Amino acid sequence: MFYFVPSWYKNQSELLFDDTVNQIKMFYASGEIPKIVMLNYAPQLPFLLHQQELFEIDYWSAFDEIQMTNHVNDKLLNIADFSWPKDAEFIYTPFNVNVMSQNTLFAQISFGTGGYITAIDFYDKLQISKRIMIDVRGFVSSIIYFEQGQPRYQDYLSPAGVWQIRQNFGNEIFKIEVNTAVINRFKQPVYVNMDELLSEVVDNYFNRQQKSENDALIIAADMRHNKLLLHLHCRPDKVVLSLFKDRFPYAENMIAFLDELKFVSLVVVDTQEKVTQITKQLVAYQYPKQETVGRIAHLSPYDTRFELGRSQQSRNLDVLIKASQFSESEKNSMNDILDYMLNNVSVKLFIATNNQNKNEWDNYIRQYLSIYFHVTEETMTSWLTENSDDTAENSINKAPLDDVDLNTVSAKFIYQRISINVFSDENKIIKLFEHIRLIIDLNPFPDVFIQIAGISAGIPQINMSISDYVENRKNGFVIDENNTLNDALDFYLKGLKNWNEALIYSVKKIEKYNSGAIVNQWQEMLGNHYA
Structure with a gap:
């Protein structure tokens, strides 16, 4: 099994030039079995995978595990599925719907490229008070609560609407709280940060998988998750870091990169120039030459699967x-x-x-x-x-x-x-x-x-x-x-x-x-x- 961990943190609608998307397509076209391991919160993921013609690829989401949303029946939510004031007036614009009540802004409804409702912002005296995030499969996935216009905390919900974990955005020592009603699902009642919780959840996932010596974990190199994945207690032995464009600024983070190389079987880069640059950097840091031979390789992130022009x-x-x-x-x-x-x-x-x-x-x-x-x-x-x-x-x-x-x-x-x-x-x-x-x-x-x-x-x-x-x-x-x-x-x-x-x-x-x-x-x- 080839497990692919993408770096889809920013604009998740722009996956076109991403190395992971194309690597998955290449492996699948070659008869291999790729699987996506999604670490970050992405309520629009199923639609985005369909957009990129990855709908046949199996995926596992850490937040689906946390929220118990691994198996839900899809349905399409529309505006009428939500409760609105009796005097609500809906004003349609090209990008969203403004909901007016008592001549003031009550809510703003946002839509994704597929026409799905993605979020609804609610306002109190023209200041945002909460934002509900809608999963493309048709349920309220999380709620962000605001104080004086700033996010205070975010509740991640089950399909039944019960919050499972709460992420605090203030100065709390423990950023993640577990709902006491579901405490048996987790090892701790609180976590220092989201990475600590994700490490537990991802470890549990790999621990449940049937293992093979041919398993490989292919990581889209990113400072936001490299350390978490490389230090898992239970993961495939073979680990690949995929460096793509300027997503992972290794030159500015050489100490961390040198530490990561200890856990990595192979570093794949998108250009031969990058191989040369990394090799020079490693020499400058006196990294043992025998440790790099054959471990840093240029492999094209794209394949020639298109048709000849006319x-x-x-x-x-x-x-x-x-x-x-x-x-x-x-x-x-x-x-x-x-x-x-x-x-x-x-x-x-x-x-x-x-x-x-x-x-x-x-x-x-x-x-x-x-x-x-x-x-x-x-x-x-x-x-x-x-x-x-x-x-x-x-x-x-x-x-x-x-x-x-x-x-x-x-x-x-x-x-x-x-x-x-x-x-x-x-x-x-x-x-x-x-x-x-x-x-x-x-x-x-x-x-x-x-x-x-x-x-x-x-x-x-x-x-x-x-x-x-x-x-x-x-x-x-x-x-x-x-x-x-x-x-x-x-x-x-x-x-x-x-x-x-x-x-x-x-x-x-x-x-x-x-x-x-x-x-x-x-x-x-x-x-x-x-x-």
Whole structure:
């Protein structure tokens, strides 16, 4: 059995680029039996797993164990299931429902992406007094009580509505209290903190499991739970720490990391550069070299499970650039691409960014076009306002060309060939890659997911650095002091010869990074190393 402990603490709706999600999918596709071990409180977990197509994966939740909600019959709660004042007025907004009583705010109802009620905040004299958290399976899961607008304590409830534990947020020595009515379910009446309780609950869980020498505990490395899991009395002998992006800042926590290595069979990282960095850090701390050999490995967190694109069937040359930082180097690259578009009318640009920088890029592009075509920003702004289309990717996408001067028409024409995208789920990227001809990622360390997805779709990629996934002039182009971005664009957009060769090479790489090959690497490494 492969037990996966995720790090889903912040925004649990954004699991797309998470290593655990993709590792589970790879193991399941390879015929292995993965199981999710969920430590943190997540009343929306079943829906989120369904969203990520993990609904067939078995999971165990520590809070289900604490709250006795392991086996509940699902039902859909709606507003009418709750008690409201007789004069309650329900005001619907795009994101929530405000409940008014006696001309003042009585409650605010929040909904999740699936249309489920997720929480209800109650107010007293316009100040929040309590918040009830709704489990997606259809029951009140917990209640947070407030004093003077600040959370005082949180009661975690059974399906019958009886609180099992109380988490205090004040200065109490014991943060966790057990309801005396259910004290027999726990070893202690009080706990110093939630970790102490979770250690007991997770230990009990592993103690009940049928053990095998092939069992492995795969931990999404995170300061919030590494110590808890590694110091369990009862757990699988084989333990893997999965380091992903900057989630676990090992360089700033080397003393803790060195201690954790004593309990770990294998450290898996998402890039070869990270292997080099960690090795250097360990040498600097005089960590025994023989203890690291073969224990720190780069294994791709993503597999090539997507379909080849069909961009060669289109006359358009759709180019995607990852530009999420809005840095000076990204602006310079954007200038080069916009210059290229001025002389290549078939090129369409798709900018992959985040919500924070979406408007920044839109303003930057408008300013660039305004300066280049000598069109005043007032004219651009006026035209954009008059021709806004909220359903388009950009505010003026697909807008009609008016009978105006040539410069204004030219600026519009370029702008209409640019789409700014914020990807919220995997399917949107896969759909877009069906018609993308070329990917550009000029970050020092290119995004691993985009690189793997690019290989899957057979799309060549332009990077600034060599990686395990993209090889220069084979399935991509690595820019150096002798080659410009313009050279790289010409290499893949002027004719199909180089593009077709990249497609053929990508097909060969697909075999290396399919789920079966990656899981085999995991198994080989785990078979040779024990905690």
